[in-house]
Amino acid sequence: MTNVCVILYVKKYAIQERIGMNYDFDGKVALITGAGSGIGRATAFAFGQSGASVVVSDVNVQGGDETVDLIKQAGGNAIFxxxxxSDAGAVNALVAQAIKVYGQLDYGHNNAGITNIQADEWKEDVWDRALSINLTGVMHCMRAEAGAMLQSGGGAIVNTSSINGLTGNPSQPAYVATKHGVVGLTRHGALKWAKQNIRVNCVCPGVIETAMTEAVASNPQYRAAMENMTPLGRMGQPEEIASAVLWLCSDQASFVTGHPLVIDGGATVA
Incomplete structure (x- = not known):
């Protein structure tokens, strides 16, 4: 495929090619959950552009297949x-499949998560679902990924938290609680596996333009309000989070572990 076709294909899925080109992950394997769209897709694409073999995972089969196709069309290597x-057995099978196909696991981006903007998060079923995916799901992934990394001498794990994992939000108690929990799990993992050459960090995005925020951002009034939340005056892009994930996994961040990296356009300091 020509470069022009690759660019057109990339634009179709709102992925920017500027990321992934400053790192050399040749011979490495990266696993990304929640990679069927948004931040996960951007991160998977960036790893593919950097030379890594990518294991794309999601509950959304169509979205996951599209991400794999995107990576392959741009010259990368990926499977879905x-x-x-939330299913520990499924996560163990996911990591086992990564090892079966590629022989190792070097990086994990635990990005799968949900938000319930219009749901009553005080209801137990809503609360339990958020907990099982946003927090217990991250635990399942960390445990399985670290087990694989210990067999190959180390690696790097990056979890997706949120600025709501560092601050409060009056309308989303379950989301806030789970994202605070992700920061805590990240710090625990950093201490637990530091001597085994596994670094564990998390990213804390602010308002990012993804499918998850599309329903709100499509309303001009709400979009303006979201843009005004940040001193930079705009919503963030998934590629800007992906860039941070790749940096945290790279040797350029070799002395960074246990850190919640805030990427929010200045919202938390405003």
Whole structure:
């Protein structure tokens, strides 16, 4: 495929090619959950552009297949494995498949998550679902990924938290609680596996323009409000989070572990 065709294909899925080109992950393997769209897709594409073999995972088969196709059309190597991260057995099978196909696991981006903007998160079923995916799912992934990394001498794990994992939000108690929990799990993992050459960090995005925020951002009034939340005056892009994930996995961040990296356009300091 020509470069022009690759660019057109990339634009179709709102992925920007500027990321992934400053890192050399040749011979490495990266696993990304929630990679069927948004931040996960951007991260998977960036790893593919950097030379890594990519294991794309999501409950959304169509989205996951599209991400794999996107990576391959741009010259990368990727497979899709469907996985519900709230199911420990499914997560173990996901990591086992990564090892079976590629022989190792070097990086994990635990990005799968949900938000319930219009749901009553005080209801137990809503609360339990958020907990099982956003927090327990991250635990399942960390445990399985670290087990694989210990067999090959180390690696790097990056979890997706949120600025709501560091601050409060009056309308989303379950989301806030789970994202605070992800920061805590990240710090625990950093200490637990530091001597085994596994670094564990998390990214804390602010308002990012993804399918998850599309329903709100499509309303001009709400979009303006979201843009005004940040001193930079705009919503963030998934590629800007992906860039941070790749940096945290790279040797350029070799002395960074246990850190919640805030990427929010200045929202938390405003």
């Amino acid at each position: 494995v469907k996985c519900d991260v």
